[in-house]
């Protein structure tokens with residue numbers, strides 16, 4: 001059987017062994033809210049393992065994150081995960097947010113240190129009365145209830161890590177504090193992800209390291225994000241989007257091809273779980289999941305009749 005045929009036959013059964021999750025950000029305006037909900041409605045039938053909602057820098061979206069997560073719980077069968085950071089808040093304030101999630105029925109938190117209040121690139125100063133590092137937050141959440149806890153991981157090293165040892169040690173602390181899963185920063189070079197997973201396993205860390213996949217809706221924007229978070233933009237990626245700034249239709253096709261190539265290659269390397277940075281847009285992510293062999297799950301008759 002050719003490699004393509006083998007891949008196709010593996011993907012035909014893919015629904016049964018692939019797990020996807022989708023990340024959204026809380027909307028600022030009624031128009032953004034409508035777009036978010038259209039995206040959620042489009043993606044929900046793909047039955048993701050969970051959907052996560054980000055927490056704005058410095059806790060700026062505390063209420064909006066809570067409102068979005070609560071609405072997902074109320075109006076959909078999806079399992080939401082709420083992102084939470086240590087930035088600019090006392091321990092009591094963060095604990096109150098965690099308790100609020102527990103009371104609302106949220107069972108999964110993505111625990112993060114967060115970026116410095118003055119912006120990426122400036123020195124991080126923990127709040128004097130707050131959680132000092134992300135591993136303390138993980139331990140704090142664990143104490144407060146029976147939450148599933150995901151954390152962040154960096155296949156190309158976090159920009160603040162002086163070396164790999166420090167970087168992997170930070171992940172190990174988070175795992176020792178009770179993290180169940182790590183979700184990676186986005187990346188485009190699968191070799192780097194694979195090398196990272198090898199480093200992590202060599203350090204005795206055995207939780208899932210779920211690749212974070214960012215479809216390239218807008219090349220200039222992703223290049224800006226990448227510069228801030230230590231992700232590299234390979235030359236081949238820049239070349240593929242060259243000259244398409246004013247051609248959204250072609251850009252969309254190229255973006256779908258690039259993302260499909262990346263996820264199918266990861267499937268070939270044995271990856272079964274994927275976290276998609278949706279940017280609150282369903283189109284590309286839906287197409288990529290379709291290529292992964294995923295199909296909408298029809299609601300059970302009782303649910304459909306309700």
Ligand code: FAD
Pocket residue numbers: 053054055056057058083084085110111112113114115116133134135151152153158160161162166167168170171183184185186212229
């Ligand atoms: P940590 O794991 O605590 O640290 C990251 C790295 O920094 C470590 O590996 C370590 O090597 C280095 N480091 C940290 N402290 C020190 C120190 N004292 N000395 C030396 N090195 C140190 N941000 C938001 O504001 N809201 C979100 O909702 C959000 N969601 C995210 C989701 C994912 C999946 C990812 C990957 C990132 C997300 N971020 C979010 C960004 C994140 O907050 C930043 O990357 C932040 O800079 C680090 O947070 P962390 O939890 O990874 O930190």
